[in-house]
Amino acid sequence: VDKAEFVRRVNAMELSLPAKIHVAVPANQVCGSKIVTD
Structure with a gap:
């Protein structure tokens, strides 16, 4: 099945x-956008 058919x-x-x-x-959308530093 090609993309158009799918x-x-x-x-x-x-x-x-x-x-x-x-x-x-x-x-x-915000997952991983915050950097955690110790």
């Missing part, structure tokens, strides 16, 4: 967004 199949499933997407995305 995208077509996934879009055809009409999946809803994950329930906690609005929490997970911001958390992942």
Whole structure:
């Protein structure tokens, strides 16, 4: 399956967004951005 076919199949499933997407995305965006020094 090529990329275009994969995208077509996934879009055809009409999946809803994950329930906690609005929490997970911001958390992942800042993950690793803080440097901890001792």
